[in-house]
Amino acid sequence: MKIKVINQSKHPLPEYQTPLAAGLDLRANLDEPVSLEPLERKLIGTGLFIELQAGYEAQIRPRSGLAFKYGLSVLNTPGTVDADYRGEIKVLLVNLSNETFVVQDGERIAQMVIAKHEQIQWDTAETLSETERGAGGYGSTGKS
Numbered sequence: 001m002k003i004k005v006i007n008q009s010k011h012p013l014p015e016y017q018t019p020l021a022a023g024l025d026l027r028a029n030l031d032e033p034v035s036l037e038p039l040e041r042k043l044i045g046t047g048l049f050i051e052l053q054a055g056y057e058a059q060i061r062p063r064s065g066l067a068f069k070y071g072l073s074v075l076n077t078p079g080t081v082d083a084d085y086r087g088e089i090k091v092l093l094v095n096l097s098n099e100t101f102v103v104q105d106g107e108r109i110a111q112m113v114i115a116k117h118e119q120i121q122w123d124t125a126e127t128l129s130e131t132e133r134g135a136g137g138y139g140s141t142g143k144s
């Protein structure tokens with residue numbers, strides 16, 4: 001599918017890195033490097049503006065390599081970009097390591113997955129159907 005995009009960044013449009021990839025890597029669009037101290041969070045701009053089709057969202061997720069090697073994550077993962085949002089796509093990075101992480105301009109800091117979603121209407125009720133699980137959760141089925 002096609003998605004309308006305005007690229008005000010200094011970088012090429014996000015690309016799928018492999019033929020069947022789900023995520024498009026997002027690059028930081030910075031005037032200068034940005035430091036993240038341990039447990040610090042910062043909004044990083046991408047310089048990208050998109051117009052999603054109705055019924056679609058863009059999810060902003062961490063990159064596993066950055067998470068594994070540097071403890072870098074996306075605080076609100078998966079971030080939700082609504083189809084009616086017209087602002088700049090931003091990434092809320094958080095440094096969960098004990099060391100300062102420096103984000104460089106153009107670095108691939110997160111990935112974006114375009115996903116279909118539903119919008120619902122509430123069907124207010126007095127009771128819900130019975131199931132085997134019932135209200136069990138949070139480990140109710142055991143460990144092994």
Ligand SMILES: O=c1ccn([C@H]2C[C@H](O)[C@@H](COP(=O)(O)OP(=O)(O)OP(=O)(O)O)O2)c(=O)[nH]1
Pocket residue numbers: 060076078079080081082083085088089090091092
């Ligand atoms: O990682 C993200 C998450 C959100 N957004 C943008 C697009 C989204 O449509 C808008 C609002 O996001 P969200 O609904 O998660 O934030 P909110 O705190 O509920 O703000 P609002 O009251 O504006 O909805 O911010 C991003 O650019 N990146």
Ligand SMILES: [Mg+2]
Pocket residue numbers: none
């Ligand atoms: Mg919201």
